[in-house]
Amino acid sequence: MVATTDIPIVSRDRFAKARALHVILAVILLMSAAVSLETGATEVRLSTLVIKALAGTPFSQIETVVMLDIRLPRLMMGILVGAALAVSGAAMQGLFRNPLADPGIVGVGAGAGLGAIIAIVLGGFLPAALQSLAGRHLIPIAAFLGGWGSTLLLYRVSTRQGRTSVATMLLAGIALGALAGALSGVLVYIADDQQLRDLTFWGLGSLAGASWTKVTAAAPLIALSVGLAFMLGRGLNGLALGEATAGHIGLNVERLKSLTILSVAGATGAAVAVSGGIGFIGIVVPHLLRLASGPDHRTLLINAALLGASLLVLADVISRTIIAPAELPIGIVTAVMGAPVFLWILLKRRGMVDL
């Protein structure tokens, strides 16, 4: 028998580090927000406004409009969408037990997009009472339902007896994305002029159309979904052992899976509804965080929200300034940052992806 004396004391190093990261990432988010409010097409600067406010000088009307109606909603949307994409990526990776699972890559984003487009094009057929009840939330809710359906389908297809096949998941995701894209195309084809304008307004893979309407439409669903994900950290840690063992250590696996799928669908749906599909945030952010402070979901999910928000806000600043006065679509910026990371993970795990 091994002696039980002389047990070395193990530091809870990584957990403490991840907790410290909460603070660091929150500071980075504040700084990103300041940069975002500082830069833009007009000469309005946050710093000038701060100086004016300190000196007691009143703001011009242009300054007020630019700050409150253009930059602030855009910043809020960047924060909301970035946090939603990163958290849904991390949660989905926990659910599928795989760092390559991302709503954008495995077709859930496309499913959510289809939901949003159905709401825009066919929403008029809903009973008027339901339409007015849902109001501006109709499109985010429809996107959530689309994302939910596709996540459920994907999980059913790629998981057998508690084990998820990576190859099946990625391939099924391609098929699912293509199908949702095709149906979306058909709907766009039959849409009338007003609906086409609405489609343009809601989703082009950018934050360019940010408005308070969109921010308030997406915020409740994103807050609920991200908050739900934060409560699933312990469960997702257990799920890393596989479904059967997660049950053996006392987790209610079926409930955990359902809640995770709801959270992923809600966050993805709301994000897609207001910004179209912005890729790779959900892959890059959790991956960087796992490298920095380990895979513990209790801290990973919170850090993902903070870093995802910062990253998307900064990507938006780049997209607004790099070819100013024109705007580079933000999806290009995130793809340039994210696609190499995806390939890097794939290379490192080549042995495990048994295609």
Added chain:
Amino acid sequence: MTLIADNIRVTYGARTALNGVDLRAEAGELTAIVGPNGSGKSTLLGAITATLPYTGRVTLNGCDIQKQKPWRLAAQRAVLPQASQLAFPFTVIEVVRLGLQAGSGATDDSIPMRALSRVGLSHYAERTFQELSGGEAQRVMLARVLAQIWKPVEDGQPRWLLLDEPVSSLDIAHQLQVMELAREFAEQGGGVIAVMHDLNLTSMYAQKIAVLSRGECLASGSPREVLTDGVLSCAYGCTLRVSAPVPANVPYILPHAASA
């Protein structure tokens, strides 16, 4: 107190994997399930851990396991799966801590570290699980199981270790170490059920043995009652001699239990 499986039947599609098997395990004993490949050993363990859908009835310390919440069951028994999987690069100590989720609620590392040191791996605590060899990984998972059910008896109720081939990828020294550990757990009043392949090891450590063959229980009882030429030959379909003389000029390895 006991773990009783009554008339367990499990089917995979059209194939019947278990056809009405009974098993009775007492706390304070090590009960082994043996049998050839495909005889239904792991399936039986899957049923009594509520991992697989089955018909029949399994009671643990007098309560039907299907009527209990996962966290209630997890406080009474821990399960070591045959093959372990782990999705993300957790460290060894983080894996062992996962066992704590269900039970004690202890937040310090004393139990996980003691569990790791029981399997002789406390110096690996900060390593990444994926770096370990197969045998080391199996021992870390055993430490996680021990962390979940650290005390063999709690509140007067025995607690259970349900182990699916706990020594399958271990070297001979660690096979003995793990079997000693299981025996110790039983001697302190806990119950152990282990699916085993090595009949000699089983004979040394088990108080009760159930022999499965083609989805049915062929024999059960003490090693002396069960490990006979007739039963084993019938179960495994080959000629086996219990206590046959050592063949001439062939090295013949006989493991010895340290505490025997």
